[in-house]
């Protein structure tokens with residue numbers, strides 16, 4: 001009797017020791033018996049599975065890990081190193097980990113195993129959460145033109161909707177900034193924001209990048225397979241950039257995802273539900289692509305539920321002042337430089353320039369200027385070569401950028417980027433004056449208007465829109 005008591009006491013002591021040791025280990029550990037039933041679990045395992053110890057102790061491996069071969073290895077007493085497994089959380093979501101299996105063998109009999117979940121996949125998980133967060137919110141969208149103000153208002157209103165958004169605009173106009181801002185102010189903000197650039201990924205890889213693949217799906221496929229961007233974006237937002245570059249056969253597959261809200265990994269048969277909000281973007285003329293059979297019309301309508309168009313910078317020059325001021329300040333702070341003033345001519349040049357690379361080009365130009373200009377006055381010579389050359393060619397062609405600007409500039413002598421100049425230059429009246437002067441200079445013919453639009457750095461369509469607006473006044 002006394003022997004039994006002592007044995008019982010020893011078992012309890014041993015159990016306490018094991019629990020104490022397991023609690024010291026920061027990675028998830030499970031001890032299972034020969035049929036895969038959990039005997040011990042540490043606090044890290046409770047965290048990962050989101051279940052208490054009591055619940056974990058009643059579980060069998062298949063309920064916790066979606067990798068059947070693991071149970072097989074436990075039963076056969078087969079040790080494993082860095083075996084890719086998918087842990088299943090309570091919501092059925094899969095988390096990839098690397099598993100180490102140490103069998104417990106007593107008298108040549110398999111009694112169970114110690115399973116430890118670590119390795120580079122854990123690191124990759126952390127990396128993933130770091131990588132899939134947003135950098136921008138609506139506050140980062142600078143500009144006070146009616147277009148930008150209206151666009152921000154509309155985007156705030158629809159942020160919480162689950163409907164698909166299609167953002168169109170030239171490269172560098174801020175499509176991704178807008179997409180991230182929508183995600184950041186939606187109810188999904190704590191979920192991942194996963195971006196994929198359909199033009200940047202070789203066509204052969206795009207499908208597996210989007211939908212993931214199973215082990216053995218193709219030569220070179222990773223052991224254990226790989227989740228695609230759809231799975232990585234679960235409960236968050238998937239940003240499909242350059243959607244116009246998506247090959248036709250993938251457009252069909254994407255359409256099926258819209259209909260079924262489920263995906264299948266390449267080489268897999270399991271249908272995985274995907275709760276993901278989609279935001280797509282492109283600079284391409286999708287309507288033209290539909291007409292020429294390059295883009296599916298049915299997909300276009302699925303994508304274009306909430307449409308946005310961000311006009312190029314040359315069509316909203318009133319935003320230039322805000323943006324120049326903003327970047328001047330932010331690069332100044334980063335590089336420890338005082339804000340600089342712009343000479344009249346330099347400012348006129350920035351205003352007249354057509355900014356083919358839009359805000360990205362403006363941002364890079366300001367970084368260049370703040371880096372290279374030692375004095376506090378930015379002149380034509382301090383501007384990047386492409387902008388300087390544009391100015392030189394305009395001057396050589398004898399094209400003025402408008403006497404209104406000259407007038408203001410002469411009054412002020414040198415222009416400082418300030419809200420006062422914004423007020424003086426950035427209104428409709430000034431723009432109208434500039435347009436009238438350009439038409440007088442180049443004539444009212446179609447060709448004259450084309451030249452006028454070019455000299456003002458705006459599209460012909462915008463010039464016509466403005467002319468009809470002013471004629472209605």
Ligand SMILES: Nc1ncnc2c1ncn2[C@@H]1O[C@H](COP(=O)(O)OP(=O)(O)OP(=O)(O)O)[C@@H](O)[C@H]1O
Nearest residue numbers: 140141142143170171172173174175176177359360
């Ligand atoms: N309204 C804005 N205010 C401040 N910065 C902006 C604004 N819009 C864009 N930017 C800046 O311009 C750069 C380009 O923006 P973004 O990458 O969103 O453009 P995009 O239209 O997605 O370009 P692409 O089509 O080439 O991918 C970014 O560095 C971003 O910070």
